[in-house]
Amino acid sequence: MMKHEKNMKNSKGMVLSEEEREKREKKKELWEKKKYVCQVKLIDIKTGRNIVVLNEKEAEENDIYNGYRVILKHNGREIIAIVDLSSKMVKQGEIGLFGDIAEELNVGDRGLIQVKHMEKPASLEFIKLKLDGESLNEDQISTIIGELMKNRISEAEQSAFVAAVYMKGLGEDETVALTKSIVNSGEKLELGKGPIADKHCIGGVAGNRTTMVVVPIVAAAGIYIPKTSSRAITSASGTADTMEVLADVDFNTNELREIVKKAKGAMVWGGGTNIASADDKLIKIRHPLSLDPRGMLLASILAKKHAVGAKYVAIDIPIGRGAKILDMPKAEMLGNDFIRIGKRLGMSLESLITDGAEPVGNGIGGALECRDVVQVLQGGGPNDLKSKSTLLAGKILELSGKVPEGKGRETAEMMITNGNAWKKMQEIIELQGGNPKIKEDDLPIGPHRHTIVAEKGGRISHIDNKDINNIARAAGCPRDKGAGVYLHRVKGDRVKPGDPLFDIYAESETKLDFAIKAVDVWKPVELEKFLLGTMR
Amino acid sequence: MMKHEKNMKNSKGMVLSEEEREKREKKKELWEKKKYVCQVKLIDIKTGRNIVVLNEKEAEENDIYNGYRVILKHNGREIIAIVDLSSKMVKQGEIGLFGDIAEELNVGDRGLIQVKHMEKPASLEFIKLKLDGESLNEDQISTIIGELMKNRISEAEQSAFVAAVYMKGLGEDETVALTKSIVNSGEKLELGKGPIADKHCIGGVAGNRTTMVVVPIVAAAGIYIPKTSSRAITSASGTADTMEVLADVDFNTNELREIVKKAKGAMVWGGGTNIASADDKLIKIRHPLSLDPRGMLLASILAKKHAVGAKYVAIDIPIGRGAKILDMPKAEMLGNDFIRIGKRLGMSLESLITDGAEPVGNGIGGALECRDVVQVLQGGGPNDLKSKSTLLAGKILELSGKVPEGKGRETAEMMITNGNAWKKMQEIIELQGGNPKIKEDDLPIGPHRHTIVAEKGGRISHIDNKDINNIARAAGCPRDKGAGVYLHRVKGDRVKPGDPLFDIYAESETKLDFAIKAVDVWKPVELEKFLLGTMR
Numbered sequence A, B: 001m002m003k004h005e006k007n008m009k010n011s012k013g014m015v016l017s018e019e020e021r022e023k024r025e026k027k028k029e030l031w032e033k034k035k036y037v038c039q040v041k042l043i044d045i046k047t048g049r050n051i052v053v054l055n056e057k058e059a060e061e062n063d064i065y066n067g068y069r070v071i072l073k074h075n076g077r078e079i080i081a082i083v084d085l086s087s088k089m090v091k092q093g094e095i096g097l098f099g100d101i102a103e104e105l106n107v108g109d110r111g112l113i114q115v116k117h118m119e120k121p122a123s124l125e126f127i128k129l130k131l132d133g134e135s136l137n138e139d140q141i142s143t144i145i146g147e148l149m150k151n152r153i154s155e156a157e158q159s160a161f162v163a164a165v166y167m168k169g170l171g172e173d174e175t176v177a178l179t180k181s182i183v184n185s186g187e188k189l190e191l192g193k194g195p196i197a198d199k200h201c202i203g204g205v206a207g208n209r210t211t212m213v214v215v216p217i218v219a220a221a222g223i224y225i226p227k228t229s230s231r232a233i234t235s236a237s238g239t240a241d242t243m244e245v246l247a248d249v250d251f252n253t254n255e256l257r258e259i260v261k262k263a264k265g266a267m268v269w270g271g272g273t274n275i276a277s278a279d280d281k282l283i284k285i286r287h288p289l290s291l292d293p294r295g296m297l298l299a300s301i302l303a304k305k306h307a308v309g310a311k312y313v314a315i316d317i318p319i320g321r322g323a324k325i326l327d328m329p330k331a332e333m334l335g336n337d338f339i340r341i342g343k344r345l346g347m348s349l350e351s352l353i354t355d356g357a358e359p360v361g362n363g364i365g366g367a368l369e370c371r372d373v374v375q376v377l378q379g380g381g382p383n384d385l386k387s388k389s390t391l392l393a394g395k396i397l398e399l400s401g402k403v404p405e406g407k408g409r410e411t412a413e414m415m416i417t418n419g420n421a422w423k424k425m426q427e428i429i430e431l432q433g434g435n436p437k438i439k440e441d442d443l444p445i446g447p448h449r450h451t452i453v454a455e456k457g458g459r460i461s462h463i464d465n466k467d468i469n470n471i472a473r474a475a476g477c478p479r480d481k482g483a484g485v486y487l488h489r490v491k492g493d494r495v496k497p498g499d500p501l502f503d504i505y506a507e508s509e510t511k512l513d514f515a516i517k518a519v520d521v522w523k524p525v526e527l528e529k530f531l532l533g534t535m536r
Helices: A002-011 A018-032 A056-061 A099-105 A122-131 A138-149 A155-168 A172-184 A211-220 A239-243 A253-263 A278-286 A294-307 A328-344 A366-377 A383-400 A408-417 A420-431 A465-474 A509-522 B002-011 B018-032 B056-060 B099-105 B122-131 B138-149 B155-168 B172-184 B211-220 B239-243 B253-263 B278-286 B294-307 B328-344 B366-377 B383-400 B408-417 B420-431 B465-474 B509-522
Strands: A036-043 A051-055 A069-074 A077-086 A094-098 A112-118 A197-201 A225-229 A265-269 A312-319 A348-355 A448-453 A458-463 A484-487 A500-506 A525-527 B036-043 B051-055 B069-074 B077-086 B094-098 B112-117 B197-201 B225-229 B265-269 B312-319 B348-355 B448-453 B458-463 B484-487 B500-506 B525-527
Touching (some): A018 B509, A036 A099, A051 A069, A056 A077, A094 A099, A122 A138, A122 A155, A122 B155, A138 A278, A155 A278, A172 A294, A197 A211, A197 A225, A211 A239, A211 A366, A211 A383, A211 A408, A211 A420, A239 A265, A239 A366, A294 A328, A312 A383, A328 A348, A348 A383, A366 A420, A366 A484, A383 A408, A408 A420, A448 A509, A465 A509, B018 B112, B051 B069, B056 B077, B077 B099, B094 B099, B094 B112, B138 B278, B155 B278, B155 B294, B172 B278, B172 B294, B172 B328, B197 B211, B197 B225, B197 B294, B197 B383, B211 B225, B211 B239, B211 B265, B211 B366, B211 B383, B225 B239, B225 B253, B239 B366, B278 B294, B312 B328, B312 B383, B328 B348, B348 B383, B366 B420, B383 B408, B408 B420, B448 B509, B465 B509
Parallel strands (some): A036 A094, A051 A077, A225 A265, B036 B094, B051 B077, B197 B312, B225 B265, B312 B348
Antiparallel strands (some): A036 A112, A051 A094, A069 A077, A069 A112, A458 A525, A484 A500, B036 B112, B051 B094, B069 B077, B069 B112, B448 B500, B458 B525, B484 B500
């Protein structure tokens, strides 16, 4: 049984015997000699996947099967692709090449490329280890992330990895290793001297645009805050979508660095930079089954902070009905994880558990949210947005040591009162190619409006984030910047029948109608009642 | 928190509240109203995947995102496909359609089809449940298998399901449910009255062609044995590949039924029938990471037996170095699982744990294996193949009650001696379109031969199944029926330097050379030694 015991141990990441190593090396050499040449049959579409279609018979004669990898060579360029076999569509001597790969190899229709058998990538062994419940070390994790970035791991394999992490979890060492691997997968910002801060919100709360208030305050206080944000996936508007109403947000890493060097702060779309780029891939994999393994979530968020060099970090964890995190115990666990992993990455990090059971601000949707933000920065605006933003900004000021403990919020409020925050915002808008003199009335709020009124009287007991998001999306968000919802009421308000609850804005009559129908489905505003539902 | 508690329970398979159900129904109706029409951009390749490429902007306006499902409609035909988004290759008003889907919808390039948003398939919820460690019930499992067969679950989602089953295992009820779902996914044989038997080997042993001896014996004894076999995946030759040397093996379920009604036995390729067709899909999913969760393996094997109505079943579990199962405890566990699940499906099942530490028979590869089989059925041939086959056939005869306990093997041997087995084999060959008068010398053994001799003297301590398979494949197996390896020695034999160990046969000089080089890599025959390997 010795040989098999060796094999098993090999797959558990142990040292290979000389003999075994030699065997593998020779096998590789042997099959690689069997390279063959094919003529390109160009398939004029980009799939974003690294797949080639080979003739079944020819491939099998070269020990190449469905899902295997091959090395493709053309004029000195070389890439690795995953094999799909076909017996009819691709004849012997041909290779089906999708647009993206043809471009990468710089080869056209009917061009000739060399195809070579490739041994399984090491990642597969490590993914299998994780499925078997083992912990992975830094090398193994960075191999997985590296090969993921090179498109060497198929979607099915990626999905098995995420499933394994979801079920077995990631230990602290693994999470730190994953964070570092994600950081190393992309560019770093490298701002040089000076304190660097960042913030993050776990999300799920409609209209929660604190970033656009926090960044100008912190930057005005002289602390770097190079904020990258995402676009909406299921919400009405992401911070990047909303900021885009005021300025461009699509900048590469070098451009971001220049803006931040000048203004201390910036608000750009993360997808435009190459910072922590493995993360975009990981998010795509997690999406189909909405798998959000905690370790991966932590690594994903902290990698973006680490890669910009952030030392002072505030994490907003909203909880409650309609938020992503439902209750305090889960929020506390997550908050402590952030602190622990953050510390290992050299960060002073504060986790803030906030009330996420209703939207923040009055506007939901690009231009409507901008109106709230501009109002707050100019000293007015919705109270909840202002008060949450100054809390977060204040904590960052305290973490950085610029302001003594307990004085953060006060200082943040002062930055608004004395006009510095708005001035800083104008500077950032200008550097990002927007109009710094923009006024509330210039905001492109949709011309079609409909007011939803209360059918009955009573006290408002709940305004649902997801439902509000869904209605705003039905109205055209996030594509239509003028679309969205404007809330007239907050939770706890008493209403009489006929009182306006919220307005829907849209850029076309059709979309407005569609959103009105959506209100019927989602009923986002609930009045106090005893029976919330029955179960059988 | 009530609403969320409801949601969580819904996703745990509990009854939805009236309100919640209504909400979902309305949401579906709402979005389905947003159907739109696209012009087909035909992508002239078949991918075997159910993917369409939509324009990003247009899709998002209909609440359709990457990985979502859409309903496609054309001239009364309707299919569901998984969405890939593209902003450049597919313009607004267009839809990228691969060959397979276009064919299914019967639509050509520039044709018009209707695209409609579809809610997530229920399977995703159930897969998530399994990832969360819950047991699935029969309905949930049959929903997953049903939607899998309809191509409604993406590869990434399928992979997550297999990973979940691999990590969490399947309970007995789940395994039975999975077996039944796989059976229901395809056609059933329905032979009517009369005892029906079947056999299965876990595989991994080179040259192990017992099926081709067992089937004629059992059929000659008057018991139905409608054997479906697979083609080689990583071995030199599957039973279907080897049988193909003597006769056709590609028959549909009706054809198989006719053959069996006449001859009692048949040996066909399982992939040609629609019996237990979900299994082919499950195998494909398990392949990339070689995940073989026990419950899935059991269900996969037993579904094929159950779908042909088999009541008397022998399972061959070879163990030892070079076999799939390494040791006795694992084999016993698996053997008992088979018995337990088999019983729940109404089978009398016997698990036989056999020595799988070296190849069975002398020939490895299509024609060479056929020679062994023909010899054994005619009363000669390699002893190990004969003795293993009569053991298995004898057990089936005993299980069926046709032969008293302890007399099975004797009876099986008699069926060979009295010529009935070979006569039955000839009948089956003829019914399957082959030449029943075939003689040993007619077998198309490759014209190019090379003999590998012992370099040193000693006792042969191991002949490795995998290594022998690899060499046979390098020589052209399983495509080239004449290719393969012929063993001159068995384990335990003493050899002198220069003694022939085995011959390699190939259909071309080039392939022979390649296989000779492969011997250098795999060194399949080992002489006794003390140190088998070192580890650091």
